Structures are given as structure tokens and as C-alpha cells.
Amino acid sequence: MSSWGKYKANESGKNSWSQEEAFEKLTTFCAYQERCPWEIRRKLYEKGIIDEKAEQLITELIAEEFVNEERYARAFARGKFRLKKWGRNRIRMELKMKEFSEELIRKGLSEIDPEEYYDTLLTQTEKKWESTHESDSFKKKYKVTQYLMTRGFEMDLVKEAIESLISDQSQ
Incomplete structure (x- = not known):
């Protein structure tokens, strides 16, 4: 049996929990790894618990420090x-x-150290540059830039990292 235990089916055919059962299951859910209210609402919605009941459970979890x-x-x-x-x-x-x-x-x-961030960007730039097989340097720069942008790095830092890499290779 899964860690979510036995369920009783509600009218829609979905599994649902009682309020007490929900709190017990959610404490386990939150103790396993950090959770946010949004994730808990999603889990509760899947189990047919919405509106005030869901918000009451989330409030209890916050009060008990399961959610922060x-x-x-x-x-x-x-x-x-x-x-x-x-x-x-x-x-x-x-x-x-x-x-x-x-x-x-x-x-x-603020948890991200700026130096570690830039070093990671440089490492990712170098890896992508080496793995991108493109003879046209303009197209290669574009592909690497697009990749790093989709990873969430800032355009100005991406440009700086690529220019740094190219200048290091030409020396």
C-alpha cells in the first residue's frame, strides 16, 4: 500500500480524505521535503479538499512549522x-x-553566492560551447546564448561569459 494509505471514493470517483486524515498525510508529505502552500493546495485539490477546508489545513501546517x-x-x-x-x-x-x-x-x-553563480555560468558556457557543433561562429554564439537564456541566466552575464570564453580561446 502507498504512503497515502486507504481512501474512500467521493462522488467524482476521486480518492478523498477526511480532515484529520488529510492533516496526518500532509505532515508526512511536508516532512519528506520542503513544500509550499501552492503544492499543498494542488495535493488537496486532487483529494477533493478545496476552499476553506484546504486553507484551514494549510494554516495548521504553517502554525506547526511544517510549511514555511x-x-x-x-x-x-x-x-x-x-x-x-x-x-x-x-x-x-x-x-x-x-x-x-x-x-x-x-x-x-539571496542564497546564491554571486561568485559561485558566475563560475557556474562560465562552466555551463564552456560545456555548451564545446558541445555545439556549428561552423558559423555567429550561429554558434546564438545557439549558446539561447541555451543559457533558457536556463535562466541574465543576458548581460551570458554575453560577458561568451565574450570571455572567445577571448580566452583566441589568446
């Missing part, structure tokens, strides 16, 4: 940068999608 948006934003930014090599723009966009305030997004992004 600042802690989540900081962990999310650190993890996506270090593990997935995402840039600030991509991290910002993902947090906005999860309905985080600008203040919390800024706090999350």
Missing part, C-alpha cells in the same frame, strides 16, 4: 541553482508560478 514559505524559497533557489544549474531568472519565474511574493523571491535568490 521563506525556508522553502531559500531551499528551492539553492537546490535548483546547485543541482540543476538554473539561473536567477528561471528560479524567479518558477517561484512566481508558485505564487511567491517578490520579497520572498528576493530572499530565496
